[in-house]
Amino acid sequence: MRNMATAIGVIxxxxxxxxxxxxxxxxxxTERVIxxxxxxxxxxxxxxxxxxxxxxxxxxxxRIEKRILVWDGSANDMPTKDKLYxxxxxxxxxxxxxxxxxxxxxxxxxxxxxxxxxxxxxETRNAVAKHELIEIIRTSKDRSPEVDPMLADxxxxxxxxxxxxxxxxxxxxxxxxxxxLAEFGIELLDIRFKRINYNESVRQKIYARMISERDQIxxxxxxxxxxxxxxxxxxxxxxxQEITSKAYRQIQTIRGDADAKATDIYAxxxxxxxxxxxxxxxxxxxxxxxxxxxxxxILVLTTDSDLMSLFKHIKxxx
Amino acid sequence: MATERRSPDLGKLPLPHGVVPLGFAVAAIAxxxxxxxxxxxxxxxxxxxxxxxxxxxxxxxxxxxxxFGIDRVTLVPVKRQLKEEFGFSTPGATFRxxxxxxxxxxxxxxxxxGDLNTALVEWIIQFRIEKPFxxxxxxxxxxxxxxxxxxxxxxxxxxxRTVDEVLTIGRQDIEATAxxxxxxxxxxxxxxxxxxxxxxxxxNPPEPVQxxxxxxxxxxxxxxxxxxxxxxxxxxAVPRARGEADQRVQAAEGYAIQRVNEAEGDVRRFDALLLExxxxxxxxxxxxxxxxxxxxxxxxxxxxIVDESAASVLPLLQLQTSGAPTKRSELEAAQ
Numbered sequence: 001m002r003n004m005a006t007a008i009g010v011i012x013x014x015x016x017x018x019x020x021x022x023x024x025x026x027x028x029x030t031e032r033v034i035x036x037x038x039x040x041x042x043x044x045x046x047x048x049x050x051x052x053x054x055x056x057x058x059x060x061x062x063r064i065e066k067r068i069l070v071w072d073g074s075a076n077d078m079p080t081k082d083k084l085y086x087x088x089x090x091x092x093x094x095x096x097x098x099x100x101x102x103x104x105x106x107x108x109x110x111x112x113x114x115x116x117x118x119x120x121x122x123e124t125r126n127a128v129a130k131h132e133l134i135e136i137i138r139t140s141k142d143r144s145p146e147v148d149p150m151l152a153d154x155x156x157x158x159x160x161x162x163x164x165x166x167x168x169x170x171x172x173x174x175x176x177x178x179x180x181l182a183e184f185g186i187e188l189l190d191i192r193f194k195r196i197n198y199n200e201s202v203r204q205k206i207y208a209r210m211i212s213e214r215d216q217i218x219x220x221x222x223x224x225x226x227x228x229x230x231x232x233x234x235x236x237x238x239x240x241q242e243i244t245s246k247a248y249r250q251i252q253t254i255r256g257d258a259d260a261k262a263t264d265i266y267a268x269x270x271x272x273x274x275x276x277x278x279x280x281x282x283x284x285x286x287x288x289x290x291x292x293x294x295x296x297x298i299l300v301l302t303t304d305s306d307l308m309s310l311f312k313h314i315k316x317x318x
Numbered sequence: 319m320a321t322e323r324r325s326p327d328l329g330k331l332p333l334p335h336g337v338v339p340l341g342f343a344v345a346a347i348a349x350x351x352x353x354x355x356x357x358x359x360x361x362x363x364x365x366x367x368x369x370x371x372x373x374x375x376x377x378x379x380x381x382x383x384x385x386f387g388i389d390r391v392t393l394v395p396v397k398r399q400l401k402e403e404f405g406f407s408t409p410g411a412t413f414r415x416x417x418x419x420x421x422x423x424x425x426x427x428x429x430x431x432g433d434l435n436t437a438l439v440e441w442i443i444q445f446r447i448e449k450p451f452x453x454x455x456x457x458x459x460x461x462x463x464x465x466x467x468x469x470x471x472x473x474x475x476x477x478x479r480t481v482d483e484v485l486t487i488g489r490q491d492i493e494a495t496a497x498x499x500x501x502x503x504x505x506x507x508x509x510x511x512x513x514x515x516x517x518x519x520x521x522n523p524p525e526p527v528q529x530x531x532x533x534x535x536x537x538x539x540x541x542x543x544x545x546x547x548x549x550x551x552x553x554x555a556v557p558r559a560r561g562e563a564d565q566r567v568q569a570a571e572g573y574a575i576q577r578v579n580e581a582e583g584d585v586r587r588f589d590a591l592l593l594e595x596x597x598x599x600x601x602x603x604x605x606x607x608x609x610x611x612x613x614x615x616x617x618x619x620x621x622x623i624v625d626e627s628a629a630s631v632l633p634l635l636q637l638q639t640s641g642a643p644t645k646r647s648e649l650e651a652a653q
Contacts, residue, residue, distance in 0.1 A: 027370050029370060049367070049369070049371035051368075066455075068457040068458065091466045091470070134434060138477050139474050143478050146483055147487075148482055148486060159432040159480060160432065189507075193470060195473065197428050197436075207526045207527050210481075210523070211526075215530055221541040222540055222541060225537075225545055228544065229545055232549055232551070235552065236548075239552075243563045244559065244563060247562075247567055254567070258573060258575075258578055261578050262578055262580070265581040266584065269588055270588065275596055275599065276592050290610065290614060297617075297618050299615070300622040300623075301622065301623045303624070
């Protein structure tokens with residue numbers, strides 16, 4: 001009897017446990033719950049986290065994510081307006097704004113993801129096809145690049161101009177897709193280009209262009225070097241000429257001044273009186289004799305000369 | 319635990335009634351204590367959820383919670399510096415998932431610059447979980463989200479720069495700008511993260527283009543070399559020329575001093591002589607004349623004295639400069 005009672009007790013307990021676990025459920029901070037009855041949603045969406053009660057076995061719990069979710073698009077090859085084939089990899093953030101709508105239209109996240117892929121994939125393709133590559137590469141219209149002072153004169157390292165830019169194109173895609181996704185209860189928060197790369201077929205051409213650009217810069221450097229060297233050589237020549245000619249001018253001035261001064265000194269002394277001038281002339285003449293006459297000179301004297309007149313006289317007197 | 323220690327005895331010994339329920343009770347108490355106590359390590363905070371509902375955030379230390387899975391604790395390492403690597407992987411990384419698998423590296427690093435060139439950029443971001451609530455409940459897969467956003471932001475920044483900025487001069491600017499932009503997006507999603515730093519690692523041109531970039535560097539060196547050689551030539555010649563010019567100018571200055579001094583000396587001598595001359599001009603003149611002749615005449619080896627009336631014979635005399643005429647002149651002198 002006693003065993004019987006225990007057994008019944010245990011069975012009742014287990015049954016109660018099952019009922020309780022079927023009637024009670026928790027809602028996490030990260031989710032919302034839609035209760036369905038035979039597949040049909042009933043009541044409001046449960047938005048608050050915590051322990052909740054439902055009718056066991058009849059009501060079913062459907063958990064809907066509350067957090068911001070990822071849509072990671074697959075990388076696709078597509079052409080730009082300027083006919084460049086690029087590989088574009090986008091991603092977006094979205095969340096379930098209208099859980100009921102979402103639940104009715106899509107049921108689960110997998111179908112939501114595939115819908116996102118369809119819509120965003122084609123909107124991205126449209127947007128890329130409408131714009132030139134540079135428009136989805138650059139963002140700001142007015143940024144002027146820093147330039148390496150070494151490369152200042154090389155004109156190829158400039159940013160290409162844009163009219164719209166990446167942010168605006170991303171916003172365009174967002175606008176276009178948002179409307180289409182709203183009917184699924186999905187709010188698209190943003191879409192961004194994750195990776196944009198040249199397609200394999202384009203890449204070789206891009207590389208060839210980069211190489212030719214660099215070679216051009218290299219040539220420029222060499223030519224600049226030669227040019228600068230020539231300029232320095234020219235400066236050298238000029239400076240040398242300037243230095244020598246300046247020195248020459250200075251030397252001649254100094255010498256001239258000195259000669260003038262000396263002349264003045266001589267003139268003032270020799271020209272002080274008639275006698276002085278006479279004496280000077282006399283002395284200078286004699287000095288000239290000193291200088292002119294040497295051992296090879298042949299002197300022919302007549303007796304009429306000053307020196308020899310005396311000589312003849314004495315002979316005559318005897 | 320207490321029950322398990324007793325359990326081998328169960329079959330052998332007749333146990334008094336009440337021992338088995340007692341064992342269950344002890345076990346239940348032990349389990350409830352065990353599941354009610356938890357420790358939060360120093361670097362983390364614990365986020366407590368009661369039936370999934372957020373209750374509290376607790377600091378490091380020993381804490382209690384409702385047992386049996388009523389309360390659930392998630393530890394969030396808020397003080398730990400976290401890192402994500404892009405395009406490479408540090409061997410022996412501390413955290414799983416801090417870098418992508420190697421097959422993804424080429425895709426991660428390849429970027430198009432604002433002048434439509436290509437650069438390979440490797441970088442890291444360092445960040446911390448600032449708001450555990452946001453981190454846990456606002457965004458699903460915050461790690462993946464952060465990686466996606468970081469790649470997107472980095473390309474946005476690189477896309478606005480020239481390949482030269484990316485490779486050389488713009489690095490710091492890129493790091494700073496990317497950090498600001500990444501933080502903006504992270505805030506927009508309320509991911510609860512703080513971006514401490516973005517660092518660029520290796521930044522290179524693509525492999526096939528590398529050689530041409532090297533050639534530019536070589537040409538740059540070459541240019542410097544040419545300029546330096548020319549400067550060397552200049553420096554070799556010009557200062558020397560300057561010195562030599564100075565030397566010549568100094569010599570001229572010397573000449574000037576000499577010239578003036580000599581003039582003054584000459585004049586002083588002349589003035590002194592003049593003073594004496596004026597006292598007896600004729601005698602002095604004659605004296606100086608004769609003294610000069612005295613000095614000059616002995617030097618002359620050939621002397622011819624002709625009577626003034628016989629001056630017409632002069633052309634007949636064979637005047638020669640060599641030694642021979644000496645004799646003739648002597649003869650004639652004797653005549």
